[in-house]
Amino acid sequence: MANLSIDHWVRIKDGKIIADGEVIFASEADIASFLKAAFKFLNIKYPKFHKMDRLSKLGFIASETVMKEEAEISEDTALVFSNNSSSLASDQNYQESIKNFPSPSLFVYTLPNIVLGEISIRFGLKSENVFFIEDEFNAKLLIDYSAQLIESAKANKVLCAWLNLHNVEYDVFLWLSSESHKKEITEEQIRKIYDADYD
Amino acid sequence: MKNLYLHEDCIISPLGCTTSENLEHLRSGTTGLQKFNKSEFLDTPICAGVVNSEVLAEAFSAIGDPKAFTKLEQMMLLAVHQILIKNPDLNRMETGLIVSTTKGNVHLLEDLCVFKKERLLLSNLGEIIKDFFGFGLKPIVVSNACISGGLALAVAKKMINAGKFNKAVVVGGDMLSKFIVTGFNSFQALSETACKPFSKDRNGINLGEAAAAMLVSDTPKKDSVTISLAGDASANDANHISGPSRTGEGLFKSIQNSLKEAGISSEAIKAVATHGTATLYNDEMEAIAITRSDLGATPLHSVKAYYGHTLGASALIESILCKHMMLNNEIYPSLHFNKLGVSKEINVVTAYQNSINLDYVLKTASGFGGCNLAMVFKKEGQNG
Numbered sequence: 082m083a084n085l086s087i088d089h090w091v092r093i094k095d096g097k098i099i100a101d102g103e104v105i106f107a108s109e110a111d112i113a114s115f116l117k118a119a120f121k122f123l124n125i126k127y128p129k130f131h132k133m134d135r136l137s138k139l140g141f142i143a144s145e146t147v148m149k150e151e152a153e154i155s156e157d158t159a160l161v162f163s164n165n166s167s168s169l170a171s172d173q174n175y176q177e178s179i180k181n182f183p184s185p186s187l188f189v190y191t192l193p194n195i196v197l198g199e200i201s202i203r204f205g206l207k208s209e210n211v212f213f214i215e216d217e218f219n220a221k222l223l224i225d226y227s228a229q230l231i232e233s234a235k236a237n238k239v240l241c242a243w244l245n246l247h248n249v250e251y252d253v254f255l256w257l258s259s260e261s262h263k264k265e266i267t268e269e270q271i272r273k274i275y276d277a278d279y280d
Numbered sequence: 281m282k283n284l285y286l287h288e289d290c291i292i293s294p295l296g297c298t299t300s301e302n303l304e305h306l307r308s309g310t311t312g313l314q315k316f317n318k319s320e321f322l323d324t325p326i327c328a329g330v331v332n333s334e335v336l337a338e339a340f341s342a343i344g345d346p347k348a349f350t351k352l353e354q355m356m357l358l359a360v361h362q363i364l365i366k367n368p369d370l371n372r373m374e375t376g377l378i379v380s381t382t383k384g385n386v387h388l389l390e391d392l393c394v395f396k397k398e399r400l401l402l403s404n405l406g407e408i409i410k411d412f413f414g415f416g417l418k419p420i421v422v423s424n425a426c427i428s429g430g431l432a433l434a435v436a437k438k439m440i441n442a443g444k445f446n447k448a449v450v451v452g453g454d455m456l457s458k459f460i461v462t463g464f465n466s467f468q469a470l471s472e473t474a475c476k477p478f479s480k481d482r483n484g485i486n487l488g489e490a491a492a493a494m495l496v497s498d499t500p501k502k503d504s505v506t507i508s509l510a511g512d513a514s515a516n517d518a519n520h521i522s523g524p525s526r527t528g529e530g531l532f533k534s535i536q537n538s539l540k541e542a543g544i545s546s547e548a549i550k551a552v553a554t555h556g557t558a559t560l561y562n563d564e565m566e567a568i569a570i571t572r573s574d575l576g577a578t579p580l581h582s583v584k585a586y587y588g589h590t591l592g593a594s595a596l597i598e599s600i601l602c603k604h605m606m607l608n609n610e611i612y613p614s615l616h617f618n619k620l621g622v623s624k625e626i627n628v629v630t631a632y633q634n635s636i637n638l639d640y641v642l643k644t645a646s647g648f649g650g651c652n653l654a655m656v657f658k659k660e661g662q663n664g
Binding site for chain 1: 281382383384386389390400401402403404406407418420421422423424425431435438439441442443444458459462463464465466467513514515516517518519520521522529530533537541647648649650651
């Protein structure tokens with residue numbers, strides 16, 4: 082099976098963005114103000130961002146942070162994402178809207194894989210997509226699936242992510258993997274990055 | 281790479297609680313869709329595929345207490361049960377469990393009834409199926425819009441190749457709810473009458489509820505014909521989150537990559553089982569991707585006018601139908617097709633055929649988020 086490396090990673094939690102081990106941005110942990118400030122920090126013009134739901138905004142900020150390290154982005158960069166709450170926060174918003182006027186702009190975000198579409202549009206990725214729902218972060222599933230995509234030549238790089246939003250609590254870990262002929266990334270190393278405290 | 285072979289299967293739908301009942305209705309052109317002037321889902325008329333709750337509960341009571349499980353859980357558990365009773369020697373401790381759904385028990389958002397709120401989580405749906413039958417491995421839950429049911433087969437193939445297991449039960453399901461029906465209605469995507477895939481006067485989709493399950497493994501049946509998943513590929517349009525690409529880009533790329541993996545060119549494909557939802561944009565996009573792939577003259581069908589769009593179950597149900605079409609040398613017709621209503625010439629099958637040799641069949645699916653999937657099924661083992 083193909084060996085994978087971890088090229089770049091980003092962790093988003095408690096009002097902080099940590100990229101490759103370094104805290105690059107910190108603000109209030111409150112999700113609404115955090116998303117606003119974090120987008121401003123990215124310093125890009127992308128009006129579509131403001132239309133997205135919170136799960137997509139988190140995924141957008143995370144992928145933007147990692148992808149800006151890439152000199153060239155291949156359209157065959159696959160997206161292998163996972164979380165626990167699916168699109169539950171947006172589901173609740175849409176459910177509320179049913180009482181008065183069912184909103185198509187809320188309904189469209191009631192699928193977890195919409196964020197994969199948003200990221201694909203942003204970076205022009207015409208690649209393999211999958212969204213898994215797990216009870217907790219499961220690095221092994223993402224690594225195994227990514228290795229198969231690379232092994233079967235369906236992707237040359239893979240963006241892997243745990244992208245969870247439960248009510249207003251967010252927990253994001255995204256990394257870019259590619260085939261490595263030297264050292265292999267292990268589940269333990271991925272887990273260690275996910276579990277670490279960053280001050 | 282190890283191949284994925286398709287074995288026992290079951291479809292639970294308005295057309296019956298076994299695959300054979302479903303197939304009989306498809307052969308005779310009987311639809312599972314019904315018109316409702318007013319329903320628990322919407323005050324305005326809809327045409328939908330609804331599974332009768334009483335009939336389902338009665339069937340389910342043979343294996344469990346219908347009050348302890350939601351309608352969706354009952355359908356999915358019944359589908360898996362039918363596979364397990366026909367495979368009593370299956371080692372459940374070592375068999376993978378792959379679950380596909382788009383919205384799971386989302387209806388509980390309105391009213392939890394007797395259920396705990398954990399029941400809303402899709403991972404919980406996986407646990408319920410695992411615990412009910414005593415599977416040993418952690419379930420893998422796939423939720424990737426309307427390609428989920430087919431993608432679950434592609435996931436099974438990858439996990440078998442990763443050495444996680446040699447066999448897996450793949451189960452997909454979605455049920456109708458006010459949430460889903462009002463949502464599609466808010467997009468003005470619903471047709472009040474039976475849908476007409478690829479027709480000039482098509483005016484939208486019908487929704488349906490169903491569950492399906494299939495046993496898959498890395499080994500073919502001995503001394504008989506077996507259908508395998510010879511190639512699969514997904515690709516995003518990178519174009520729009522709620523509408524398909526006008527050029528069919530993602531689906532075209534998926535088809536090309538799936539053919540490449542199967543090691544064949546498009547000439548080898550004898551039939552296409554389309555997504556064919558009967559929205560203006562989906563069918564047009566699909567026709568473009570199909571003709572771009574040189575499959576314009578290849579017989580194709582959509583079964584949406586039998587089932588409606590069953591979301592996370594649809595691509596799995598349609599894969600099961602591909603398997604049976606290939607084993608029985610038959611094609612089920614597209615219901616309600618009249619005049620071609622897409623800009624490219626395609627070959628829509630309107631009459632049941634039962635003497636067509638299907639060596640390779642292509643299955644396509646697309647969904648919100650710009651996702652697309654193509655799968656190539658192959659007939660293996662005939663006449664040596």
